[in-house]
Amino acid sequence: MFRLIQNSLCILFIVGALTLSVQCSEQRATTPPEIPYCKIQEADIVFRLGRTLQSDAIASHGSGGYSHIGIIICTDSTLKALHIEPHRHQSERVKAQSLEEFFHPDNALAGCVMRHNAINDSIRLVISAYAKELHASPITFDHDYRLSDSSQMYCTELVEKIFQRVGISLARSQKIRLPLAKEPVIMPSAIYENDSLSMIWSYRLE
Numbered sequence: 001m002f003r004l005i006q007n008s009l010c011i012l013f014i015v016g017a018l019t020l021s022v023q024c025s026e027q028r029a030t031t032p033p034e035i036p037y038c039k040i041q042e043a044d045i046v047f048r049l050g051r052t053l054q055s056d057a058i059a060s061h062g063s064g065g066y067s068h069i070g071i072i073i074c075t076d077s078t079l080k081a082l083h084i085e086p087h088r089h090q091s092e093r094v095k096a097q098s099l100e101e102f103f104h105p106d107n108a109l110a111g112c113v114m115r116h117n118a119i120n121d122s123i124r125l126v127i128s129a130y131a132k133e134l135h136a137s138p139i140t141f142d143h144d145y146r147l148s149d150s151s152q153m154y155c156t157e158l159v160e161k162i163f164q165r166v167g168i169s170l171a172r173s174q175k176i177r178l179p180l181a182k183e184p185v186i187m188p189s190a191i192y193e194n195d196s197l198s199m200i201w202s203y204r205l206e
Contacts (some may be wrong), residue, residue, distance in 0.1 A: 033203040035099045043127040044072040044115045046081045048108035062189025069155050069188045073131050084158050092141035112202035123166050130165045145185050156186040
């Protein structure tokens, strides 16, 4: 993560919040994970562990060990990961990536797919429609990490607000106050730890 939250996480990183090895961030794998498309559905939630020091610091909060999150949508008859992330040289709008790209070894050391137990076909349709609406919107990445401003969003905020459209709070008010943040922030672990989520698939690169 960059700017405000990057500085906040670096502070936490330095004072001992890091539990994952920095050495992991320097490794590179060449074999992507084999993705079980037959098990994955729209409205499933995807997590991954990135390869940066900031990813390690984010993942160190709570359980799960993941630093980034998105949601599954279907476009052009293909399942994709809808998510938003900061980028120095590319668009910071909401994007839909192939799962191969989302979980590519260049981007992730580990990942998983989870599903909310209350999801049925009618709820899935509402979630999918709203997710696609956000994909088509001009929303960009929120470097100030403010839940009170929906004109910009960060990754966990995006997924949380998509599920709030059907009356589900994935984070269940679990937020943390980062040293330099103006508002409490939802970390990926807050959603991962929701006991209404079931694991569909996970992997970790050797």
